[in-house]
Amino acid sequence: MSIIETDKKYVAGTYNRFPVEIVSGKGSVVTDIDGKQYIDMGCGIGVTAFGIADDEWQRAITAQIGKVQHMSNLYYTEPCALLAEQLCLRTGMKKVFFSNSGAEANECAIKVARKYAAEKHGADCYTVVTLNNSFHGRTLTTLAATGQEHYHELFRPLTPGFASIDAGDMDALVQLAEREKIAAVMIECVQGEGGVLPIPREFAVRLEQFCRANDIILIVDEVQTGNGRTGTLYSYMQYGLQPDVVSTAKGLAGGLPLGATMIGEKAQNVLGFGDHGSTFGGNPVCCAAALSILSRIDDELLAGVRAKSEFMFRAFSGAKGINAVTGMGLLIGLKTEKPAPEIVNRLIGDGVLCLTAKDKVRLMPALNIPDELLAAAVEKIKAACAG
């Protein structure tokens, strides 16, 4: 049996994979089993922040693997402590809880908000408000948080205590707050899975003011937008927000599983002994990887992300077959005349790997993709959209 046949036979059928078997790669180029090369404009959904098998990233993890690959959270390890310190120094947050994925980072954020609200405002204060068209994960609680009905259909009952409003609709939030106690509001600044849609700025600012005035925990989900992806370390920084809780994952460890929930001053002491835990969370190899990644997301790198982004916006705006370009930094959505899946399929033939998000073609190249490779991919994408 080929690997594709074996996978189809034995791996749970949750993924509609493209008929491509990737065997290796370097930087922004990946190679399939037949030796065909592709420019990687998806990065494992924004995970391989500095591309495939990056040298510096490899050195960081192999050095740690040679020391200790895992300890339980019963003991201290250096990478975990130093990564938490770095995240706090660079965001102004006060505490970090480590997990293994975006969904888990959001679960922790929700637990923090629920406990804070219960202690401060009573047991009937638990509702978490999210935005329609959001995506917060696949566990039953983060599905409840995800404001897209089609993800819910076959899995009810979901965790209760969630409500959703439209991005931009402050009145809906105010009305909801008159009917029930609200513990937290959770937003993405750019709805990634929802179609690469930045939320309106004035709305985000008013939302923050409302949360602050009513002692509601503001959670920003930076799982997709975080770690340099949008041109700042976290996307909320471009919105001028100061969230109480920030969750992140995807690109944080450059390709190893790591989630982080950062907790600001207001809720910094909410989690105590036994309130939460994770066997793998804070794994030293994953944390060493993230320390290496974070150390490279400096002003120069971020300026590069913004320059590459501007280049892409300029190249795609008004191009034939492209009706709109949305997003921030190197998280870009193309509203195309032809259906997005058709374009992505054609581009596989042309040697470019892209993503979709709702009806958009979604592009998330490595933060350090060389300009020549980016230009080559952009030309092929433009041709696929036009022809």
Ligand SMILES: *Cc1c(COP(=O)(O)O)cnc(C)c1O
């Ligand atoms: C991908 C994603 C998640 C879920 O992350 P997993 O690691 O797949 O659990 C949550 N929120 C956002 C915004 C995401 O893009």
